[in-house]
Amino acid sequence: MNLEQSEWWSKFSADENGVILDVRTDEEFESSKIPGAINIDIYKGQGFIYKLEELDKTKNYYVYCLSGGRSGQACGVMNQLGFETAYNLLGGISQWDGPTE
Structure with missing residues (x-):
């Protein structure tokens, strides 16, 4: 499922069962x-x-990922493998204005 940045981050922030997955190199x-x-x-x-x-x-x-393309593909693969919930960050980290390290 594709989510805009604000919804993606607010969902994650409230999700005790959430894991952030970066699919870049x-x-x-x-x-x-x-x-x-x-x-x-x-x-x-x-x-x-x-x-x-x-x-x-x-x-x-x-x-x-960087712009949302690879992560969109990754979510599709995860769904095929039986993952129940995978949220794609639209725009990726290139448009991210949340915290980074």
């Missing part, structure tokens, strides 16, 4: 990230799938 992740995010690079192909399979599918995932 390691280099992108190291340059700046949303606090508390875990990183699984979607460009790793099958490795991305393996890493997703290690995650708890009952949690709610708040997914982002």
Whole structure:
């Protein structure tokens, strides 16, 4: 599900079962990230799938990338793998005005 930044962040902030997932490359992740995010690079192909399979599918995932394209794809893959809730951040971190580290 695609969410605008304000709704994405307010949902996450109120979600005790929420996990922020960054699907950018390691280099992108190291340059700046949303606090508390875990990183699984979607460009790793099958490795991305393996890493997703290690995650708890009952949690709610708040997914982002640079502009919202890769994270949208990642949400689709997660839904196919049986994840109940994956929210895509529209505009990605490039349009993010929330906290970063």
